[in-house]
Amino acid sequence: MALLDANIKAQLNQLLALLEGDLEITLSAADDKTSQDMRELVTELAGMSPRITVKEATLARTPSFSINKAGEEASGVVFAGLPLGHEFNSLVLALLQVSGRAPKVDDATIKRIEAITTPLNFETFVSLTCHNCPDVVQALNIMAVLNPNITHTMVEGGAYQDEVKEKDILAVPAVYTNGEFFEGGRMSLEDILDKLGAAQDSTGFDDKEAYDVLVVGGGPAGAASAIYSARKGIRTGLIAERFGGQVNDTLSIENIIGTKATEGPAFVASLEAHVTEYPVDVMKNQRATHIAKNDLVEVTLENGAVLKSKTVILSTGTRYRQLGVPGEQEFKNKGVAYCPHCDGPLFKGKDVAVVGGGNSGVEAAIDLAGIVNHVYLLQRSGELKADIVLQNRLRSLPNVTILTNALTQEIKGAGTVNALAYKDAVTGEEKVITLDGVFIQIGLLPNTEFLQGSVELNQNNEIIIDKHGATSLPGVFAAGDCTDTAYKQIVISMGSGATAALGAFDYMIRSDVKELVEV
The missing domain is CATH 3.50.50.60 (FAD/NAD(P)-binding domain)
Structure with a gap:
């Protein structure tokens, strides 16, 4: 019986046609069930593309396999255990990226990765039911592809239970660097680079023209705000620490009107695809640290850049609330x-x-x-x-x-x-x-700490808005779960994002009229 069903193979055939160079998969296998399944998987992959060949050798872990460009040194991308379930996309992306297809990463982030000179051997322990793990695996695979000083091995916990027990791993993803624990839980590529101390570069931000609308946050509210703004034909920008925000961590979504059922990552992908249909300047992996109103509204980023806009829409979302009791931080990812x-x-x-x-x-x-x-x-x-x-x-x-x-x-x-x-x-x-x-x-906490003293917040640190989405700071609007809206739902966030965008557009029209009258 084939390991991949007909539907997956049909999709995979289309993706493998995008390979830009020949690949060699090095398989380290024994006689156990996982090794047998792994041999079957890589054999099926090789049978689907003339660009893929397989050879057997001994790697650091058995069963495992590495993906390398044919005729070149090892790429540093290894899968120990079967990359199926949520990790199947990680496998497909690794095949494409090692073959030479450029990862979807902005130039500033690529420069940060390429600037790392310290040898780093990453290992990420995952479970195949974890929907946060692929983000980390894919980020570290990108780093390994772009920098020869970096290697990355995905370790599927079910295949290496003794190692999981030895390391007392009780939460995934669990990332180790050069044998030492690095970090656990969901991390973006930017988070990993920040923890490594890779310098941020504000190059590319200094010469950006002022926006008509600048959206801060890339969740459902931010995406709706950007789309509604761009459809007005005005200059629109969007900064997001992680596109999709908290929705990326949602496994099942069954209350989006018109969509019977979907999963968080798939819904986020559709949001991003919709936003990019319009001329929106999307700046991912960016965090706002301050907002102020001068002639224009100015948003300061963590990398030191300052973006200016006639109006700003805050859609910074929420994060998990913590108990704040002894032991919570000490045993994070340890139970x-x-x-x-x-x-x-x-x-x-x-x-x-x-x-x-x-x-x-x-x-x-x-x-x-x-x-x-x-x-x-x-x-x-x-x-x-x-x-x-x-x-x-x-x-x-x-x-x-x-x-x-x-x-x-x-x-x-x-x-x-x-x-x-x-x-x-x-x-x-x-x-x-x-x-x-x-x-x-x-429950959740609003991501509004950087707004203290800039816009009015309620006792729960939610942004107070009126029926147009306007905040207490002229020209600044807000939408979604970071506001004092009564209910925190995806569909409500999207509606409030549209409201804020229309409110911002109306504000600009009326401001322009006022300026003309005063002249």
């Missing part, structure tokens, strides 16, 4: 996790806790109950806040214990998590649960 889809399989057969009784917490507990031995769900108030249908499903599961009025006090451990301490809010009694992992699902 403390935020993504049940990514890290759940690493706790198979173990006891875990989920902190948070809203929809996200209850959904996480339901998902984990099918993988782990037992789930304790802790809710700080006297009742769960999740939808009744989710509560009913949760209560029907035999391996779930619901603890209400439970105030988390500390996450305990020795190297990795081994217990959680909580206090009963009614009796005051302190209790300890013995367990191996804690999944924190207590």
Whole structure:
């Protein structure tokens, strides 16, 4: 039976036609099941393109395979374990990029990668159910392709369980550099370069003309703002730390009107494709640090550049809220996790806790109950806040214990998590649960710290807006989850992005009329 089904092969045939040079896959395999499947996979790939050949040799890990340009030194891109599931795209992109097809990275980022002179041997431990892992794998593969001083190996945890256990890996992706732990969790290419200390370059920003509308943020609200602005025929720019924002971390989306079901990364790809249909100046991997109003609105970036615009739309989104208790930071990626889809399989057969009784917490507990031995769900108030249908499903599961009025006090451990301490809010009694992992699902925080003192925020640090999306700073508008909108939903964010764009356009028209009258 073929490892790749007919539909995948049909798509793969089209992609492999884009190879720009001959490739040689070096396979290191034995007689185990993973080795057999890996041999079948690379054989199928070679059978689909005359540009791909396969040879066998011994690599650092068996089973594994490297992808190299024929006749040249090793590219430094290695897959240890089968790159299927969410990692299949990582494999396809690696084939294309090693063959000579340029990765979709801006010139400034390429310069940062090429400037690294220290030899770096990266290893990324992943699970095939992790939807955050491919971002990290693909970023490090790009670095290996662009810089001969860098190598990268994707290590599939299921194929190397002994190594995962030895390293006490309890969250993925887990990245190691030259044998030492580097970082865990979702990271963009920019995040990795920042952590390495690779210098940022503001070249290319200094000569940018002022925009009519500059959108800060690339999630659903930012994408809608950019599209609505560009459709007006005005000069539009968009800066984003990561295009798609938090939606990239969403596994299943079933409430976008007109789209029955999709996944976060696929939805983000469609947003970006739609934005790029218009003449929008998209600047990815950029973070805003300050905003001020002079003659124009000025947005300062982390790289030191200052962008100017007649109007600005803030759509900076949110991030995971943290508990702020002892042990949370100490045991991050050592038993403390935020993504049940990514890290759940690493706790198979173990006891875990989920902190948070809203929809996200209850959904996480339901998902984990099918993988782990037992789930304790802790809710700080006297009742769960999740939808009744989710509560009913949760209560029907035999391996779930619901603890209400439970105030988390500390996450305990020795190297990795081994217990959680909580206090009963009614009796005051302190209790300890013995367990191996804690999944924190207590909501989100707006990314608005850099706006303190610039625009008016409410007590939750959300941007206060009016019905046109206008903030307290003239010429500055806001949209999406970073605002004081009552509901945080993708479809609402897109609508508010459109509203802010129309509000900004109306503001410019009226400002121009006022200037003419004054003259």
